[in-house]
Amino acid sequence: MQELNKHVKSINHLLERYGVRFGIYKNGTFKEQLFPFDPIPRVIEHEEWVELEEGLIQRVTALNMFLKDIYGEKKIVKDGVIPPEFVFSSSGYLAACEGMVTPKGIASHISGIDLVKGNDGVWYILEDNLRIPSGASYPLIARDLCRTASPATFAHTPVEDNRDYAEMLFETMNYVNTGGLNVILTPGRYNAAFFEHSYLAEKTGTVLVYNTDLIVENDVVYLKTAAGNQRVGAIYRRTSDEYLDPLAFNPESLIGVPGLFQAMKKGNVAVLNAPGNGVADDKGIYYFVPKMVEYYLGEECKTHNAPTYLPYYEEDRKYVLDNFDNLVIKDVAEAGGYGVVFGSTLTAEKKADFIHAIKTEPRRFIAQEIIDFQDLDILDEDGVTPVPRKADLRAFVLAGETVRVWKSGLTRFSRDPNSSIVNSSQGGGFKDTWVLSR
Amino acid sequence: MALHFSKAVEDQFFSMICLPVDTARQKVLELNTLVQPETVLNEDTDGFGNRKLYGCVREPHREFLLRTEGAVETGSALYEEWQDPADIGLVRYQVPTDLTAPGPVLQELFREWAAGAPEDPYGKLLYYGRLTGERIRYVPGTTDSRTTAEQAAALESGVCQDIAHVLIALLRMAGMPARYTVGLIPGEGESHAWVEANCRGYWYGFDPTNQLLVDEGYIKISHGRDYRDCMISRGIFKNPYALQTMEVSVSVAQAEE
Numbered sequence: 001m002q003e004l005n006k007h008v009k010s011i012n013h014l015l016e017r018y019g020v021r022f023g024i025y026k027n028g029t030f031k032e033q034l035f036p037f038d039p040i041p042r043v044i045e046h047e048e049w050v051e052l053e054e055g056l057i058q059r060v061t062a063l064n065m066f067l068k069d070i071y072g073e074k075k076i077v078k079d080g081v082i083p084p085e086f087v088f089s090s091s092g093y094l095a096a097c098e099g100m101v102t103p104k105g106i107a108s109h110i111s112g113i114d115l116v117k118g119n120d121g122v123w124y125i126l127e128d129n130l131r132i133p134s135g136a137s138y139p140l141i142a143r144d145l146c147r148t149a150s151p152a153t154f155a156h157t158p159v160e161d162n163r164d165y166a167e168m169l170f171e172t173m174n175y176v177n178t179g180g181l182n183v184i185l186t187p188g189r190y191n192a193a194f195f196e197h198s199y200l201a202e203k204t205g206t207v208l209v210y211n212t213d214l215i216v217e218n219d220v221v222y223l224k225t226a227a228g229n230q231r232v233g234a235i236y237r238r239t240s241d242e243y244l245d246p247l248a249f250n251p252e253s254l255i256g257v258p259g260l261f262q263a264m265k266k267g268n269v270a271v272l273n274a275p276g277n278g279v280a281d282d283k284g285i286y287y288f289v290p291k292m293v294e295y296y297l298g299e300e301c302k303t304h305n306a307p308t309y310l311p312y313y314e315e316d317r318k319y320v321l322d323n324f325d326n327l328v329i330k331d332v333a334e335a336g337g338y339g340v341v342f343g344s345t346l347t348a349e350k351k352a353d354f355i356h357a358i359k360t361e362p363r364r365f366i367a368q369e370i371i372d373f374q375d376l377d378i379l380d381e382d383g384v385t386p387v388p389r390k391a392d393l394r395a396f397v398l399a400g401e402t403v404r405v406w407k408s409g410l411t412r413f414s415r416d417p418n419s420s421i422v423n424s425s426q427g428g429g430f431k432d433t434w435v436l437s438r
Numbered sequence: 439m440a441l442h443f444s445k446a447v448e449d450q451f452f453s454m455i456c457l458p459v460d461t462a463r464q465k466v467l468e469l470n471t472l473v474q475p476e477t478v479l480n481e482d483t484d485g486f487g488n489r490k491l492y493g494c495v496r497e498p499h500r501e502f503l504l505r506t507e508g509a510v511e512t513g514s515a516l517y518e519e520w521q522d523p524a525d526i527g528l529v530r531y532q533v534p535t536d537l538t539a540p541g542p543v544l545q546e547l548f549r550e551w552a553a554g555a556p557e558d559p560y561g562k563l564l565y566y567g568r569l570t571g572e573r574i575r576y577v578p579g580t581t582d583s584r585t586t587a588e589q590a591a592a593l594e595s596g597v598c599q600d601i602a603h604v605l606i607a608l609l610r611m612a613g614m615p616a617r618y619t620v621g622l623i624p625g626e627g628e629s630h631a632w633v634e635a636n637c638r639g640y641w642y643g644f645d646p647t648n649q650l651l652v653d654e655g656y657i658k659i660s661h662g663r664d665y666r667d668c669m670i671s672r673g674i675f676k677n678p679y680a681l682q683t684m685e686v687s688v689s690v691a692q693a694e695e
Contacts, residue, residue, distance in 0.1 A: 074525060088526060089533035095667065098485035098523075215449070217494070218478065247453040247492065251672045258451035258674050262482065262492060 004039040007149035008383055012037050014145050019195050020138065036429035037142050038378040040386065042393065042411040046436045052115075052123055052395070053405045055302035058293060060111045060397040063128060063280050065296040067107035070279055071097045081295050082288045086312070089363060090285065090332075092131075092278020094241060096248050100265055100276070103176040107274040110172070110236075111397040112136075112410075116373040124306045124371050126392060127286060130277040132238050134193040135410040135430075136165055136396050137200060142432050143408070160435040162408035165396070166203035172400035173206070173234045176270035180233030181223055183207045185214070187239040187255045197238050206236070216259030219266045234270040235260075241275040249275070283332040283366050284310065307369040311362035320367040321355060327367040329354060342370070376431070378413055389413045393433060409433040439504050439671060440685045446498040450675035453492040455484065455660045455668060456506060458621070462515045464657060469508035475499050486667060487523040488660035509693060513654035517640040528636055530663060531615035537664040538607045541588035547573070548611045555612065559637035562612055564651075567633065567644040570605040576647055583665065598631045598647040599665050605633045605646045606664065619643060620668040621658040626689045629670060634661060657690060 004011075015037055044052070069076055070087060077084050087093060112133025114126040143162055147154055173182040184206050186197040201208035207223065214232065215222050222229035237244065243253040248261035263269050279285065287308045290301035309316035309327070320327060324343040331339035346354065358365050375388035391413035396406040411431040439456070458466050473479055475495050482490050495502060520528075534540065540548070555565050577595040587607040590600035602618055609616035615636040623630045623645075632645040632652055643652025660668045671684070 077526075084527060084529040085533055088530050095485035095530070095663070216451075219480065246674045247451055247672050251669065251674075258449075259492070259494065262480070265482070 003150045008039045041432040041434045043434045057403045062293040090282040094276040097276035103270040109272040116392045128281040130281040137196040158437045160407035170204045175400035177233035180231035182234045183209045185237040219263045221269045236272045309367045407435040441502040443680045445680040447675040447677040450495045452673040457489040461518045465511045467509040472505045474503040528615040531617045535664045538587045543591045563635040566608045567646045571646040571649045574601045602631045617661045619661045
């Protein structure tokens with residue numbers, strides 16, 4: 001493992017050359033920044049992984065059942081398990097998807113579940129990402145480079161090989177494919193994760209397409225090629241719901257495929273992930289995931305949510321207001337580390353504003369106990385000294401014929417010693433994640 | 439509805455919610471739809487039970503026309519019964535949307551008016567409907583299709599869309615399920631928007647712009663949470679240099695007995 005540290009500069013140099021970047025929009029301008037790699041991997045013991053894996057499979061299974069239920073029978077709402085206003089006022093709930101039946105009943109094919117490991121040794125789920133979670137390509141390419149830099153490291157350590165991600169993704173697409181090509185639809189080169197779209201297309205042997213490469217005719221999607229139109233059976237789209245089809249969603253979208261939604265509704269093409277998934281990874285719905293597991297599967301939830309309060313419930317609201325300084329407050333409408341505040345860091349004025357907002361719009365917020373989560377060592381700027389930093393883990397769960405967890409994941413860390421927000425859009429870095437095979 | 443393009447366009451995709459549905463209030467007797475250039479017209483139902491027509495014109499063209507003619511019988515009832523194809527319940531029409539979420543102006547307005555509001559839900563609809571129509575003046579050109587209820591309330595002016603949004607926001611604040619409704623009124627002109635509120639299980643319509651109860655003169659096309667759910671026409675076409683002008687004309691006349 002120490003061996004890799006020597007190569008950190010050359011690996012980061014190669015990542016830069018390969019264009020492993022992360023684009024962010026700030027004040028209306030697009031900036032690409034490198035996503036710095038740290039050579040010290042996060043290591044997860046075999047037994048610990050097995051337990052985590054079981055929990056994640058259970059969680060994603062229940063979330064998929066929830067999505068099918070919400071756009072169908074709505075039993076969980078009718079049975080009073082989740083109050084309807086949490087579901088139907090969520091910005092992720094898309095009325096257009098009502099009654100939609102997805103191929104093989106799967107809505108969240110690729111799920112990115114964010115976790116942290118507490119100092120108590122428990123893994124806590126921070127959030128579920130069921131729309132278009134990005135990040136799998138980073139540990140993939142980093143592992144490749146590490147393997148090249150130090151082959152011996154991998155010969156001597158029992159690390160699960162993570163090169164099967166492309167195969168898992170390909171199998172997932174094939175399983176739901178309605179007959180035709182698999183394609184990866186990218187919004188374009190100014191998207192934050194464009195590198196990943198092209199990398200995954202290359203690794204899965206799938207066509208990388210822009211919206212203008214696809215055409216819908218009589219509710220069937222075709223890829224325009226020099227040899228004529230070829231039918232498309234599955235689209236791993238990396239364009240967000242809102243921009244996917246100007247006829248169904250945001251009418252001003254220029255990066256969408258007109259008519260795609262109707263083609264999907266007719267069952268003529270599989271869209272991974274299905275639109276409308278935002279209703280299940282809403283920060284307010286998060287609170288209810290353990291209840292979903294019990295409701296749909298009749299099992300006790302094996303994953304642990306961070307202790308969460310919903311100001312919507314009077315009792316919780318009182319607790320949140322009384323303990324404001326000890327909690328993290330999240331605005332449910334925001335993503336990517338925006339809209340997250342620590343009660344204790346606010347000025348008196350800001351705090352009063354927040355408290356007023358919580359009282360008037362309780363549905364907009366959730367509050368969580370601050371989890372004392374483990375630090376991981378990263379190499380300091382001198383490239384030699386290990387320093388502790390806050391880090392999380394994004395586990396990738398793929399739902400096809402079976403639900404499987406990729407034996408790797410994206411470990412992100414905060415470079416700022418005083419921050420525990422690790423999102424890449426906030427300037428963090430990443431590590432490889434090693435799952436031990438024994 | 440006609441679209442004129444300054445230059446020829448191709449691959450024009452369109453999606454329209456423009457056909458009336460059968461309800462307790464109205465019965466569609468006859469309906470003929472014509473599209474030019476000729477193309478396949480597909481039909482589907484959206485998440486609110488509205489009828490959606492969609493299709494595509496591939497070959498280059500400069501004119502697009504969609505015309506619907508028909509006969510609708512109204513007057514059998516003043517209300518619609520509660521029917522929800524999505525089986526969600528009323529909650530969808532009770533929560534704020536981007537266009538109807540109240541801000542300080544609407545909250546203040548609500549505080550000012552709530553004190554004098556009657557208890558009865560139907561009475562509430564009339565009360566808030568009348569006050570809204572008096573306060574928000576009909577002044578075309580002061581707002582656009584993205585104007586929110588809050589902005590229109592601050593301007594105290596707008597078109598039927600804005601006046602309906604303000605009334606919806608107020609009714610929802612008062613705890614009443616309210617929905618945006620698009621349709622046709624007698625005469626010649628454009629489509630119109632009004633509000634339906636759920637009073638003890640029945641939807642009653644009020645037109646705050648004209649300060650009128652929705653009676654047999656109104657033909658309903660669609661309803662939703664706000665304007666965005668009921669957009670009559672959506673579309674996209676290929677040719678970045680072409681400018682589009684839209685012409686919508688509606689003509690409603692009473693049939694002879």
